[in-house]
Amino acid sequence: MELRPIRKKSAEVEAAEALRNHVVGGGVPPGGRLTEMRLSEALGLSRTTVRTALHQLANEGLVVQMPYTGWSVTSLSSEDAWELYTLRGSLEALAARLLTENLDSNKIDQLQRALDALVAACKKGDEVAIVDHDLGLHKLVVSLSGHRRVAEQYRLIEQQIRLYIIWSDRLMPSSGDIIDTHRPIVEAIVAGDTRAAETILRDHNENAGRVLVEFLNNRRDLTDWAPAPAGLLRSGSRSTD
Amino acid sequence: MELRPIRKKSAEVEAAEALRNHVVGGGVPPGGRLTEMRLSEALGLSRTTVRTALHQLANEGLVVQMPYTGWSVTSLSSEDAWELYTLRGSLEALAARLLTENLDSNKIDQLQRALDALVAACKKGDEVAIVDHDLGLHKLVVSLSGHRRVAEQYRLIEQQIRLYIIWSDRLMPSSGDIIDTHRPIVEAIVAGDTRAAETILRDHNENAGRVLVEFLNNRRDLTDWAPAPAGLLRSGSRSTD
DNA sequence: TAATTCTCAATTGTCGACAATTAATTTCTC
């Protein structure tokens, strides 16, 4: 058993992590309001510390600040969804290119295992596991590329995408489709086909984005939380009490 | 005369702007140390406010924090340069694609004017103006794409790139080269040739990145500020006094 | 009653003080 260094995390970063999980985990609906005082009571920290954490989340695009008024969870429009998915596609394409140019057997193994796990989850029909392994495969490509800045950017985008996923009922295609769209990704990469890997990843993401945009546009009049175009807030989020 | 709304900026964002300018403007060398106390005295603000601003800069990648020890200006390695330029190329390629798919005469005009300004600066040999208009053309492509997230990402990357430029003596190619490498960009975009625009912008950036990486690797032993691999700090930056 | 002004409770913006931690310096021991 190996000992790893213990580094006590500062209250600031712990608060940021807790708030991040609270928000992307669906503890507050998009547009829901957050007040520094209530959060500091709930977390048992000073308001200054919570405030720093909120600023952090604001930089990550998860909350927005209204001066002297409060913080609210980001309300994402369908245009935001489009931006998110085009950007994600571009980052993944870059990562895939770097990865194919720098491949080794260990990385190939990891990709294969990730794909197998996704296939298994699809065959089993476990929807939670499917989403997990779907995102997992994409994240693996990014992380294996070894490009730290792309990985960091990707992390932020992924969290914003989660804001949708939690609050929109399942809009996934059939599990067969999922396998069919992901297997070519791994195949192109392990084959070293840079051009194909780039193209597939970009198109894959833009298609997913198109589906989501359409879904959001159709539901706009049904959901009560969705667009909030002017960034208005909605009270009633007492989940921190 | 029309009245425009007055919005008083909070001290936090003003501090962030001042610090950002100080850092990217070369007021502190990479690796140079910053202390909250001295900055708060220099700016006439409380340490808490300055601290918030420093956190903001840290999120932008301009400074790094060492717990209970201090803040220092990011020291960029040659690997950082490579990451910066590959990422930038990818973002610009995306922006160029979106732009060609959504062109109008007004945008074409702006592109032409930007290119003309760059050419004029090159012919005049004014190096400051060249850098300005070079960056300006690239930024224009991004901003005309209408993709807010790409624009924001691009802003951050550009600031980090400035950290190099300020502290490395001119490593620009001849002004003739600059014209030759930029004219095709505008030509491809206004011709609506999506594929070419993407390719040119990506390669253009990756070449610039390669040049910079090589430059940094060669100078590594000469410069006294450059790599600081373990993130060590250097005192003696009394520029805030 | 409709429109305007005033008031006030709620919330963020800013600050200075104290605690925790680090890194250098000094002291101590051999």
Place this chain on the structure above:
DNA sequence: GAGAAATTAATTGTCGACAATTGAGAATTA
């Protein structure tokens, strides 16, 4: 004199308090 231990100076981490600002509701006026 050299190395380890204790001390100390410098700096960040955290906190509670006060000031500034906002938005909604009450009071006012025509």
